Amino acid sequence: AQSVTQLDSHVSVSEGTPVLLRCNYSSSYSPSLFWYVQHPNKGLQLLLKYTSAATLVKGINGFEAEFKKSETSFHLTKPSAHMSDAAEYFCVVSDPYAGNNRKLIWGLGTSLAVNP
């Protein structure tokens, strides 16, 4: 069975410092992995996705994530945090071979706070 674990429920950083949001997954197959962001009172938005191409994936707003199969991790990083990055971040895993009924498995989310 697939699962995803976000290791931190809350992360707080100072503006201009690096961001690291951790995600580990469990999958029987080569999974597709995603990071979504949810800003207050706004819909979820796809940040980036990994689908068995390059292991380092670049997304929007300066975020990137690296797929590490040996560590079963897909951590999200950004070199320099901006105030507008404050939001809830979700790590998501999908089994690409599960057919039309495949589902996305969502992590519990990490709340990112950015301090001035």
Next chain:
Amino acid sequence: SAVISQKPSRDICQRGTSLTIQCQVDSQVTMMFWYRQQPGQSLTLIATANQGSEATYESGFVIDKFPISRPNLTFSTLTVSNMSPEDSSIYLCSVEEGGPGTAATNEKLFFGSGTQLSVL
């Protein structure tokens, strides 16, 4: 990219009543998804709605409690029936990238801004 309008954005309802949430997409899409996001929890898929067929419900969700309509390729409704305080949650409509005739890739989802429901 698909733009999704979801109504209402929030509501406060009395126990035992029902609320219908509407989801309008600005383009034709094959699959629409309804999610629930309970306080402090992650997203849970309620059902998948394809136009012209019955919705497919996930384990723990039943049609009598969450009836869904999908009258055309741009619109869907989710009704939360006979509400109790345990139904207080954010309900989200979502669509997959790609319209009719394209393969359902599950690669990218677009979300509405959600309906925040509070049941007293």
